[in-house]
Amino acid sequence: MLERFRRKNDTQITFVLPSDQPCGNVSVVGDFNDWQPGAHPLVEREDGIRAVTLHLPSEQCYEFRYLAADNYWFDDEHADAHDGQNSILHT
Template sequence: MLKTRPTRDGTVKITFSLPADTPPTSVVGDFNGWDPYATPMRKRSNGTRSAVVEVPAGTRLQFRYLVDGGEWHNDPDAEHVDGHYVDAPDGLLTV
């Protein structure tokens, strides 16, 4: 699930959320240089996982979820575009 929230300083906070049964996962995309260690999703008290990033308003992001063990997943709430490193589409979000 994706949630966006504009801030007063012209940026947008994006919250990436996954269900409680999700194993350790990172959000990987052009906003963090496709670094699989840059944006790990933290486990919440209710078992779900989430990560928050802040980007300038008007940014177009490409991203995917990288599950521990090397599996790539898309967010069903995102648009999809051509793949980046793999033969599957990346998620697209314009904020």
């Protein structure tokens, strides 16, 4: 799931997943971090979900996926769109 908060100079995007789906470490990987695995790991919060927040330039389009243990790649079903390979995010 994606949570958004548009600010004056950027958009705050929080990538959110349940704490147990999938098991193990998960990071969000996309063109905003040069597709570097582990650059933005999701961290478990007190409410039992995992999340990471990024500040991205507004009015842009980004491709991303999640990467979990054992090289398991998956999309965000709540993304703005999907291009057949990646999830799409509009800020």
